[in-house]
Amino acid sequence: MTVPATAIAAGHVTLTAKGLQHRYAGHRGLDPVEFDLDGPGVVAVVGANGSGKSTLLRIVAGLLRPSHGATTLTLDGREVPPPDRRHHIGYAAPELQFYVEFSVAENLRFAAEARGLAGPDAAVALALARVGLDSRAGDRVDALSSGMKQRLRIASALLHRPPVLLLDEAGSHLDEEGRLSLESIVAEEARTHLVVLATNEPREWSLAARRVELSGRGLGHPA
Amino acid sequence: MPHEGSSFPAAVWAILRKECRSEWRTRYGLNAALLFAVTSLTGVSFAIGRLSDRSDVLAALLWVVLLFASLASLSHAFVREVEGHTLTFLRLVASPTQIAIGKLVFNLLFLGVIELVTVPLFLVLMGAPPVHWGEFLALMTLGSVALATSSTLVGAVISQTRGRGALFAGVSFPLLLPVLAAAVSGTKSQWAGNPVSAEIRLLAAYAVALFAASLLLYDHLWED
Numbered sequence: 001m002t003v004p005a006t007a008i009a010a011g012h013v014t015l016t017a018k019g020l021q022h023r024y025a026g027h028r029g030l031d032p033v034e035f036d037l038d039g040p041g042v043v044a045v046v047g048a049n050g051s052g053k054s055t056l057l058r059i060v061a062g063l064l065r066p067s068h069g070a071t072t073l074t075l076d077g078r079e080v081p082p083p084d085r086r087h088h089i090g091y092a093a094p095e096l097q098f099y100v101e102f103s104v105a106e107n108l109r110f111a112a113e114a115r116g117l118a119g120p121d122a123a124v125a126l127a128l129a130r131v132g133l134d135s136r137a138g139d140r141v142d143a144l145s146s147g148m149k150q151r152l153r154i155a156s157a158l159l160h161r162p163p164v165l166l167l168d169e170a171g172s173h174l175d176e177e178g179r180l181s182l183e184s185i186v187a188e189e190a191r192t193h194l195v196v197l198a199t200n201e202p203r204e205w206s207l208a209a210r211r212v213e214l215s216g217r218g219l220g221h222p223a
Numbered sequence: 224m225p226h227e228g229s230s231f232p233a234a235v236w237a238i239l240r241k242e243c244r245s246e247w248r249t250r251y252g253l254n255a256a257l258l259f260a261v262t263s264l265t266g267v268s269f270a271i272g273r274l275s276d277r278s279d280v281l282a283a284l285l286w287v288v289l290l291f292a293s294l295a296s297l298s299h300a301f302v303r304e305v306e307g308h309t310l311t312f313l314r315l316v317a318s319p320t321q322i323a324i325g326k327l328v329f330n331l332l333f334l335g336v337i338e339l340v341t342v343p344l345f346l347v348l349m350g351a352p353p354v355h356w357g358e359f360l361a362l363m364t365l366g367s368v369a370l371a372t373s374s375t376l377v378g379a380v381i382s383q384t385r386g387r388g389a390l391f392a393g394v395s396f397p398l399l400l401p402v403l404a405a406a407v408s409g410t411k412s413q414w415a416g417n418p419v420s421a422e423i424r425l426l427a428a429y430a431v432a433l434f435a436a437s438l439l440l441y442d443h444l445w446e447d
Contacts (some may be wrong), residue, residue, distance in 0.1 A: 035347035040364035063314060083442065085317050096315075099241070101248045107312075114316040116230050156312070 001152070011076035013039035013163050013194040016058065019069035022055050027054040031216030032069070039194025043184060044205045046198075047214030053198035054093060056214065057166045061091045074164055085164075087115070090157030091110055092150075093168035095103070098141045104128065104152055105137040108159055115160050127155040144175040154182065158189075168198040182193055183207060234317040238325025242300075243332070251303065252296025252333065260292040260341040264348055273350035280413035281351050282407045288341060288372070290403065291393040293334050297374035298391050301382035310382075310445070320441040322381050327437075330371040338363060351414060358419050360411070365426035366406035372433040374397040379437075379444055399430055 015037045021210050022030040030052030037043050058064040060071050062082035070138065073080045073088070081089055098107040105124055114122035128134040131151040136144065148171045157165055167186075170178050186207050189195050197204050205211065246253060267284065274281050282315045304310040313322055342363065346352055355358035377395040409422025 061315070063311065083318065086318075091315055095308065096311050099245060099309055099311060101245055102306070106244075110237055110241050111316045113240075113310070114234045114321075116233045156315075178414075 007156070008145075011163070012074075014074045015039075015071065015164065015194060016067065016072045017060075017195075020056070020059065020066055020071060022052065022059065022064070023067045026054075028216055031057070031065070031214065033212070033214060034069075035212045037196075037210065040190055041193050042195045042197065042208040043061045043210045043212060044199060044208035045212045045214065046159075046200065046205060047216070049200075051214040051216045052093070053214060054168050056212075057091070057093065057168050057196065060085075060164075061089050062086060063168055073164065077091045079143065082166070084140070088162050088163040088164055090160065090165045091168075092153040092157040092166070092170060092193075094172065096153050096156065098149075098152060098156075100140065100142040103138050104133060104144070107141060107152070108156060111156060111159055114141055116140050117160055123159055123161075127159045129170045130158055130181075130185060131155045147175055147178055150174055151178060151181075153162050154185065158185070164197075165193060165195045167195065169200075170197060171201050171204055172200065179203070224271070231321060234321040235325045238313075238317060239309050239332075241317040242326060242329035246329075246333070249368060252299065254337065256292040256296055256333075257340055258336050259442035260288055260337060260346065263288055263291075264345055266342065268348040273348075275349065275351040278351075278411045281349055281414055283409060284349075285342070285345055286366070286403055286407050288345070289334075289338065289367075290399070291335050292341065293370070294374065296333060297330050297371060298378045298395070299331060300375060301378045302387060305382050314445065318442065319379075320438065320445045323375060323437065323444075325378075327371060327375040330375050331368065332369050334367045338367065354413055354416050355419075358413050358423070362406060362409045362413060362422050362426065364421060365423060365430055366402060366409075367424055369402040369406075369430040369433060372430055372437060373402060376433060376437045376440065383445060398433070402426070405429070407411065425427065 010153065017033055017035050019032060019034065020030065021032045033056065045056060047053055055064065059066050060073070062085035065082070069196070074087060075088060099110075105128070108124040108127060109120055112123045117123045125134065128137055131154050133151045133155055134146060139150070141149070147197050154167070154170060157167065170182055174182060186197070197208060198207065234354060246331070274284070304313055317325070373395060377391055381390045381394060384390055403420045405425045409419040409426070412419045414423065
């Protein structure tokens with residue numbers, strides 16, 4: 001699936017973290033980390049289980065306020081504060097769940113309408129086609145397999161054509177065809193956008209030109 | 224830029240439609256609320272007959288039935304998102320204030336539907352038509368707005384806490400008490416033929432104050 005050129009035009013993206021760390025109720029969620037990234041391109045966030053990869057992506061997405069430090073996202077030199085990042089970030093993570101009483105297309109259509117996208121039906125159709133889920137558009141979410149749900153998460157992240165894509169364990173539950181499709185999407189997005197992959201999969205590392213390595217041992221270890 | 228100017232009303236409208244469609248498909252709260260309202264009114268009616276000469280009991284019974292019928296669903300507007308793990312999805316497509324306003328409007332609609340069935344049934348079974356329809360409707364409307372606003376606010380605040388059931392009762396009690404007291408007092412005065420302007424003003428002021436406080440709080444929800 002080739003994305004129309006108008007849909008992928010984006011400006012310069014920078015993402016920086018300074019003195020960033022996070023604690024949950026006395027436990028370390030993310031040990032101090034600093035980075036300075038710019039897009040377009042692909043960056044892999046790597047680290048052991050519990051080192052804070054998901055926590056880092058939640059902070060960047062504006063879903064979590066860090067205990068210390070800050071991240072800064074700029075688009076064409078304009079800083080985007082955390083509460084507004086959802087407009088410019090596509091986020092797919094295992095925690096992302098959809099309304100089981102709605103169909104695949106209804107979930108994405110709701111997201112498109114809430115985001116105020118022009119032409120929500122076209123946006124939904126394009127996102128589903130990109131992840132190979134167009135034939136399941138009318139199925140209820142609870143009828144999908146784990147792999148199909150993972151594709152839906154990725155479609156949801158692509159829906160509003162964001163300049164920054166945050167993909168947490170994006171390849172999980174995907175079959176070979178799904179992984180190839182994911183790699184193709186990442187390569188396509190990386191031409192114009194910043195793609196951040198949080199992963200422990202060497203195959204996904206290989207898609208990235210840069211890595212951010214998290215050294216912490218994470219949850220379960222006292223702060 | 225990919226962001227195509229998501230407007231506040233568009234997001235609120237999308238959330239309201241989502242809530243209505245979800246309720247229509249799951250009947251999560253409506254059936255239980257209507258069942259409670261109809262059975263409790265019918266039971267009271269069979270047990271004690273008409274109460275047209277007891278304006279104090281009438282007013283208290285009406286608001287207690289409405290409160291208990293609606294509260295379980297109103298308080299769960301956000302809990303359903305947390306327990307269904309859909310809150311992250313919701314937060315990615317709308318701001319906390321947009322989410323809360325969408326849910327508040329849905330709660331108002333939900334309460335309206337409950338009242339559309341319950342209030343006429345109550346008036347018929349108790350044999351007590353309002354003395355002044357305008358004042359009665361004003362009290363019902365303002366009481367409902369205050370009830371929905373306070374339940375939505377407390378529901379949002381406690382949604383991600385442990386022991387939220389107990390917390391909802393504890394936090395909502397002081398917020399709901401003025402609403403109930405003013406609504407019951409005003410409804411009783413209306414049936415007794417006394418002026419109700421003080422209660423109407425109190426309910427209106429309380430609803431506005433709660434709504435203003437909600438707007439200040441909502442954008443700080445769920446940051447941790």
